[in-house]
Amino acid sequence: MKIGVVISSTLHATILTWGLWNISAPKPFEVAKVETLSADFIPFDEFTRSVEGDANARKREKPAPKETKNPKEREPAKNTGDTKIDIKTKSKAPPKPEQVEVSAPPPSAEVSEPTPIIKAKAQPEKSSKETPVPTNEISSLNEPPKPVNSETLEDSPAKADAGQKSAKLPEQAPLPVLRPKPPKAKTAKTKQRKKPDEIKKAIEKASAKKVEPSNEDKIAALLNKKDPSATGKKRTTKKASLGSEKSNSSAKLSRGEMDSLRGAIEQCWTVPAGLSEIEDMRVTITMNLAKDGSIEGSVDIKATGGQSQTRRAFAESARRAVLRCAPYNLPKAKYDTWSQVVVNFDPSQMF
Amino acid sequence: MPIIRKIMMCIAFSLILAVTSMINFAMAVVEIDITKGNIEPLPIAIADFLGSGKQRGIADDIGRVISSNLKNSGIFKPIDKDAFIQKIKDSNIVPRFEDWRVINAQALVTGRIVRENDGRLKVEYRLWDVFGADEMASQQFFTTPRNWRRIAHIISDAIYKRLTGEKGYFDSRIVYVDETGPKNKRVKRLAIMDQDGANRKILTRGSDLVLTPRFSPSRQEITYMSFEGGQPRVYLLQIETGQREIVGNFPGMTFSPRFSPDGQKVIMSLQIDGNANIYTMDLRSRKTTRLTNTAAIDTGPSYSPDGNRIVFESDRGGRQQLYVMSANGTNTQRISFGNGRYSTPVWSPRGDLVAFTKQSGGKFLIGVMRPDGSKERILTEGFHNEGPTWAPNGRVLMFFRETRGEDGGPRLFSIDLTGYHERLVPTESYASDPAWSPLLD
Structure with a gap:
């Protein structure tokens, strides 16, 4: 019995002593001293602008x-052809397409209808003499025209048309969709009309020499779809x-700036407590501020609600508030924004 | 036709211009809503009133009384004179407002006293708007020197009214029960004083117990209950002459009297056996009219200021609650529904509120509610608060508060409707059952 007590008390004492030193209070949680940062919340649009x-x-x-x-204005189309873009280089490629058109309006998908018809009438004889080379070359690029060209060269335009219609109908199916572009055709038409000789020469040159530049241009045009x-x-x-x-002059006052303005006026406003019907009264004060934050001229007061006497006292308390608070400390850079301030006094929530 | 079209085009164009210019205008404006403010008292500077010779002392006294009145209202905070920068030498010259702005005075009072050839005093004052740099009010009064205190109260009222838009209440008196002696042997006497505690006068000798004095709205008259002759009865007392009379010749005991708003009638309770009903007595014809007829205790009647309705307390529902009825005793409606017992209802002189005592949770509370029973608000609470009475402007209440213990006793307190400004009304001894007079004329 005694031994048991001794052993028990010794063990208890040992454990307690051990615990006293080892299971002591935990170390205090130390927090590093950090300086507080003031954060100012600004609206997204202002941030974006800034x-x-x-x-x-x-x-x-x-x-x-x-x-x-300024995007360089495109010069009016000088050339016609089956490219979408006017080609700057002086290559005389476009005229060739004309030929093609003349012979086969439908395949040159980009060119609208009217032109070919006119051309067909105007140029059949001239072109018929010299076209063979170019047509061939072009046809090598654009498969479909090939047969048409050959036909047109041989036949009269009217015939050619007839032939096309009968022979190539399926291929030409998309054509009607592209028709509604008369203006372009007009310009092309007028130019051509004006200078038939030039065209003639150009065609001669082009047919005599290489057509490669026009290919390059075409490819370039295809690649460079986007207007730079x-x-x-x-x-x-x-x-x-x-x-x-400086901050953008059209920027609004930030939330923080609005809050500090509001806080200042609230501090300056001694509410005439205990006025009857105060919760129904409203005062709107409009004031013009100078750049130094002082009030320019007199303030405009509009008061509603309550009896005339109490309303006057209430309006005057509001006026005292705005006068007492001046000059206002607002960001000068945003003066345009706060050159006029409207203050609405609404005590309905106060009592 | 083309002309009309042109005109139309012009109108359309100018409209577009107007709209766009409005948009630009709107963009350049900062608009803020102020929904709270500071409910601290308004700082006001009361410059020394100017006066020479014998008038010097009166001038100082008037300034002091005005200052204390405004301060006691809880709405103003007179600025310490030591802080003044400008010393006013001539009250007719516009003060240097910037000097007063520096010490943050929002209003400034200046004035002077001149002795006229006939011995009367001419007292004039000016009230200035310091931040608006403008004169807000000015008046002059002629009176005998003895009457200087009233002039001070009248000026205080004028300032109060100009700055708060509410009528003042400083030129008024309080009738109350003055209590002296040990608790088990209290001597209760009727007393009257100015609302600021000055000019106290005892009206009864104290041999009999007196309770619930009430001011007449139209004459220097008081109605009260006295145990003179062993039985509680309602009496009428002329303040100036001391003449007394019993109101009505009723068999039972009458209590809780009050005047009607026109001062022509007294309304009170008459108890016969276990129950009390409400009666009125016409002071001219002495005709009595019974208004309630229940087996309960109906008491504490109080007229609305227009005299059309009466609020009273009754235990007809089991517990003391407040009821409103028409002046002829019909259309009775219960208005109090909160926990606890409601008693001593008093209709505000402005008609917008009813003040009451409420017993709840072992405490006595003073509160107000609208006459339809809505918007109940408790203004103060404590061990024993009772008997609210309205200041003439309906913005301040006075009541008595009793302290516990052998040496405890009742004191008068006033509190404004916001509940923020409570203050002890100084009396020479214990005081209870205050009743506020209307403004003196």
């Missing part, structure tokens, strides 16, 4: 992403800059 700009440019007054340039000057951003003539030195 960071727009070119990262490689220097700061300027207003942020601008990239200087845009057309970007998503609206046009601007401003130099590219990285953000702006």
